[in-house]
Amino acid sequence: MAEDRRTRRTRRALREALVALVLERGFGALTVEDIAERADVARATFYSHFQGKDDLFARVTSDLLADLDERMRPAVTESTVGFTGRPLLELLRHARDERDLYRIVLQGEGDGRPLRMFIDSCARVTAMEFRVRAERNGVTPRIDPDLLARVWVGEQVAVLQWWVAHETPPMPAEEVVRMLLDLALRGRYWASGFDVPG
Amino acid sequence: MAEDRRTRRTRRALREALVALVLERGFGALTVEDIAERADVARATFYSHFQGKDDLFARVTSDLLADLDERMRPAVTESTVGFTGRPLLELLRHARDERDLYRIVLQGEGDGRPLRMFIDSCARVTAMEFRVRAERNGVTPRIDPDLLARVWVGEQVAVLQWWVAHETPPMPAEEVVRMLLDLALRGRYWASGFDVPG
DNA sequence: ACAGCTACTGAACAGACTGTCCGAAAACAT
């Protein structure tokens, strides 16, 4: 048999209440009672599903990461040939679909733990991507791939923060990818408006 | 007359206790009693100096930002001519001198508020730097300077996080600057080991 | 549609933390 409809409803309501309240007041300012009340659920019921607000938040965010991981997998393996930007595009689409949650995570709610996990996950995948591509093309990186991956992910996070902060996307995902790819390949000198020297 | 020696000692002890405890357990897990006990100060005394742990944390971090701002000012005005990396170098030195606090802030403790303030501050300065330089050299940016500044700061934050996470600096500040400058000017294509086309 | 589970409710509980108050004691500046 599938999951009981009541538990589904309750868990869903609690998750949505958490997201809404974190956006309104910030995670640190919330109490379990706040969340339960917003979800229209008894406090005792909350504790029969989660150990506390940290637990609820951890589950919500780790589910998000798992979902992202699943969506990224095909894009990554397909992208080890060249700098296609496919993984980044998939990331942006995911962020568009789960905007509120991304806002929360990218803001560093929960003492930054979810954001660190997000960054670590992205950096791990990216570093692997770099290594595979370098090997395939027979080149040796001039900068440690792990560090380079963190820098690249740092850029992406910065753009994501800017992107999801707006109520309506300030530019389509495809354009963001093109821009970031231009920047990554041609460098900031070019982006600043200077002609690239020979 | 200067500040009473007792208040100086007490405030200092409380600040140091906070930093140490946040590194050990994370901000969210701390109580006022924890901090007061570590500082060897009565709980009532804590409240005669700060409104609560959020207030203490806010003061510590905003003092850090003010200090950074002061140290950066000369480096920035001197750097609007070309991509010297002076501001970045100053930032790295500040991070070296205040490593523990930087760890805390860059980790996103306090629901990410201090980190957001840090990033906003850096991005504001950087965007201004970009604009001034573009005007001086008579070029028009190919990417919105505000967004470009956020990306550039995002890279710096990523590197800072990597840099301060180590117990002893994994490479000297000057080398980090050179690396990031190379990356920013020549692009990731070059950094990955490929020869730059054209 | 009914029987038998299972989950939710609302209330109560001890324990921890908060924020404030106070008189007594200690440290300070002069």
Add this chain to the structure above:
DNA sequence: ATGTTTTCGGACAGTCTGTTCAGTAGCTGT
């Protein structure tokens, strides 16, 4: 030495936590 200022330690009500439990409502499978 004196008057001022800070710290101390204890006490206080109020909030939040995490758990328990009997009663009620809702669900699933047949």
